Amino acid sequence: xxxxxxxxxxxxxxxxxxxxxxxxxxxxxxxxxxxxxxxxxxxxxxxxxxxxxxxxxxxxxxxxxxxxxxxxxxxxxxxxxxxxxxxxxxxxxxxxxxxxxxxxxxxxxxxxxxxxxxxxxxxxxxxxxxxxxxxxxxxxxxxxxxxxxxxxxxxxxxxxxxxxxxxxxxxxxxxxxxxxxxxxxxxxxxxxxxxxxxxxxxxx
Ligand code: TMP
Numbered sequence: 125x126x127x128x129x130x131x132x133x134x135x136x137x138x139x140x141x142x143x144x145x146x147x148x149x150x151x152x153x154x155x156x157x158x159x160x161x162x163x164x165x166x167x168x169x170x171x172x173x174x175x176x177x178x179x180x181x182x183x184x185x186x187x188x189x190x191x192x193x194x195x196x197x198x199x200x201x202x203x204x205x206x207x208x209x210x211x212x213x214x215x216x217x218x219x220x221x222x223x224x225x226x227x228x229x230x231x232x233x234x235x236x237x238x239x240x241x242x243x244x245x246x247x248x249x250x251x252x253x254x255x256x257x258x259x260x261x262x263x264x265x266x267x268x269x270x271x272x273x274x275x276x277x278x279x280x281x282x283x284x285x286x287x288x289x290x291x292x293x294x295x296x297x298x299x300x301x302x303x304x305x306x307x308x309x310x311x312x313x314x315x316x317x318x319x320x321x322x323x324x325x326x327x328x
Pocket of ligand 1: 137163164179194219220223224226227278
């Protein structure tokens with residue numbers, strides 16, 4: 125694997141992905157290894173503008189509009205991502221799998237449409253490894269309760285999040301060597317160590 129890999133953190137709300145990406149960034153900083161870290165939607169200035177629009181609680185877009193906005197946010201990141209592709213380690217908080225899991229498995233948007241636009245936007249930019257964080261519905265609710273700022277996508281029902289999480293798991297099974305499933309219902313320190321050990325191997 126490239127020692128400047130693209131590493132993605134995926135998972136539903138409250139699955140610990142943002143915590144885990146921050147653990148990895150702290151580790152890389154400690155080791156003085158340079159990296160780029162972005163989130164989606166968001167990351168670049170224009171993509172953050174689109175994020176605000178999509179996730180605003182007052183927004184009320186249909187699933188196709190949501191898809192196009194998430195992809196627009198990605199399209200606004202691609203110059204930044206390509207600038208550092210294979211030059212720096214890139215950590216991404218959500219990427220293509222989130223679009224397939226939420227928009228297709230969760231909201232029923234046509235998967236071929238998603239894949240086609242994604243392919244066009246990414247034009248050769250590839251992910252090397254994904255940490256898929258999973259969580260029970262009970263623990264997800266517990267973690268969401270402790271958050272101050274909830275967005276429009278934090279309010280779906282249990283059935284929706286089940287479909288999305290199962291969608292993520294299906295994707296991880298298509299290419300097992302490129303995924304590590306992290307069970308966030310287990311001990312947090314244990315998971316942090318698992319992730320750092322894996323990152324060390326990936327960037328070697
Ligand atoms: P975040 O709070 O983890 O940053 O995620 C924002 C929300 O956006 C989250 O509910 C998942 C959703 N999302 C999609 O539905 N499709 C996508 O393509 C992406 C990147 C995020």
